[in-house]
Amino acid sequence: MLDSNLSPPEIAAWLRETNAERLQTLWDAADQIRHERVADAVRLRGLVEISNRCSRNCLYCGVRAERRVERYRMTQAEILECAKFAKKNGLATLVLQAGEDRTLDAGFVAETVRAIRDDFGLIVTLSLGERTDSELVRWQEAGARRYLARFETSNPALYAALHPSVDGSGLTERIEFLKRLRKTGYEVGSGVMLGIPGQTFDDLARDLALFRELDLDMIGSGPFLPHPGTPLGSLEIRDGYWRTAPLASALSPFKSENADASRFTFRYPTSSDQVPNTNDVAFKVVALSRVLCPDANIPSVTSVATLDGSGGRKSALSRGANVIMPNITPTKYRRLYEIYPNKAATFEDAETTLQTALRQIDEIGRFPGVGPGSSKRFLERVAGVPRRER
Ligand code: 5AD
Numbered sequence: 001m002l003d004s005n006l007s008p009p010e011i012a013a014w015l016r017e018t019n020a021e022r023l024q025t026l027w028d029a030a031d032q033i034r035h036e037r038v039a040d041a042v043r044l045r046g047l048v049e050i051s052n053r054c055s056r057n058c059l060y061c062g063v064r065a066e067r068r069v070e071r072y073r074m075t076q077a078e079i080l081e082c083a084k085f086a087k088k089n090g091l092a093t094l095v096l097q098a099g100e101d102r103t104l105d106a107g108f109v110a111e112t113v114r115a116i117r118d119d120f121g122l123i124v125t126l127s128l129g130e131r132t133d134s135e136l137v138r139w140q141e142a143g144a145r146r147y148l149a150r151f152e153t154s155n156p157a158l159y160a161a162l163h164p165s166v167d168g169s170g171l172t173e174r175i176e177f178l179k180r181l182r183k184t185g186y187e188v189g190s191g192v193m194l195g196i197p198g199q200t201f202d203d204l205a206r207d208l209a210l211f212r213e214l215d216l217d218m219i220g221s222g223p224f225l226p227h228p229g230t231p232l233g234s235l236e237i238r239d240g241y242w243r244t245a246p247l248a249s250a251l252s253p254f255k256s257e258n259a260d261a262s263r264f265t266f267r268y269p270t271s272s273d274q275v276p277n278t279n280d281v282a283f284k285v286v287a288l289s290r291v292l293c294p295d296a297n298i299p300s301v302t303s304v305a306t307l308d309g310s311g312g313r314k315s316a317l318s319r320g321a322n323v324i325m326p327n328i329t330p331t332k333y334r335r336l337y338e339i340y341p342n343k344a345a346t347f348e349d350a351e352t353t354l355q356t357a358l359r360q361i362d363e364i365g366r367f368p369g370v371g372p373g374s375s376k377r378f379l380e381r382v383a384g385v386p387r388r389e390r
Contacts, residue, residue, distance in 0.1 A: 012204070113126075298320055317366065
């Protein structure tokens with residue numbers, strides 16, 4: 001019943017499931033598959049938010065270009081300090097994340113990646129938005145191994161409504177970007193937001209089927225958390241659902257800005273079709289991601305921890321997740337990388353954030369991984385091993 005061939009309607013039924021006993025079978029299956037396929041170590045990735053500059057205006061995001069917030073870009077010396085911390089504390093991977101910062105120079109990134117690899121021996125994951133093929137190749141040659149770019153939603157109309165286009169880039173370009181990453185030889189990570197206004201259970205089921213189709217190496221998805229400084233920040237919630245009317249007015253002024261918007265008709269979901277932005281949904285998505293992509297690396301993400309601290313983090317790890325990405329950004333920059341409010345660990349230092357993660361791993365009877373922890377699916381793919389189902 002719970003195998004990697006689930007159809008989108010079957011996936012949607014699981015997403016809507018409320019029966020506690022049946023849900024328990026989903027949690028158990030996901031935990032079992034996780035144990036069999038990627039074992040018990042929890043992989044730790046040090047997350048460094050290197051710049052909050054952004055040229056995009058995504059309706060949900062607290063660092064969208066139009067918002068007046070103090071902007072920063074970390075210096076190479078500051079980033080290498082984070083690498084030193086990671087090395088000292090046994091974090092084998094450093095994730096460099098930023099907004100779509102066009103002023104983030106490709107040469108700067110290449111030099112920084114090379115220094116992280118050569119001077120500290122760390123694996124580098126990049127999460128810097130959509131970039132050109134030549135930049136991707138250059139960064140890979142400098143030592144970058146992995147790249148993260150969520151596609152956010154596979155519904156083209158919703159994607160267009162949420163993402164005022166820059167340079168004509170829409171969902172098609174986003175998916176193409178993921179394929180370009182794969183072709184360049186990166187380990188590819190993606191994911192979606194959960195409960196973004198306008199997202200239906202059928203949309204989310206198709207998102208999950210797309211994870212499988214893209215054969216992702218890493219899958220990170222978390223609840224949408226409204227930021228008051230954004231167009232989606234003040235929507236009214238009733239009985240756990242976004243109310244349709246304010247949603248319509250929040251989205252419509254932006255539709256015309258997107259090249260794709262005229263090609264797709266966005267339909268507002270009825271409240272029972274709208275996915276709620278809860279951890280309950282997040283756990284189902286983690287578990288179903290594990291069922292559909294048994295060999296992927298799947299993190300328990302920060303927005304889950306933001307909604308329900310330690311409990312949320314640990315539940316995701318017990319329901320299919322095998323990765324934590326402790327934030328090791330210098331404390332002075334954390335409050336400026338406010339993609340949503342009250343982000344977990346905003347006022348902590350790297351040491352505290354890491355110790356918290358280690359304690360949570362210990363509390364569920366697991367242990368931190370040693371070594372690179374590359375996606376098993378990636379290693380098999382490059383060795384030419386065909387995909388195994390479950
Ligand atoms: N709530 C939850 N997640 C968000 N992201 C951006 N803004 C929000 C928000 N308000 C997510 C997007 C992006 C990732 C870095 O953070 O999915 O890809």
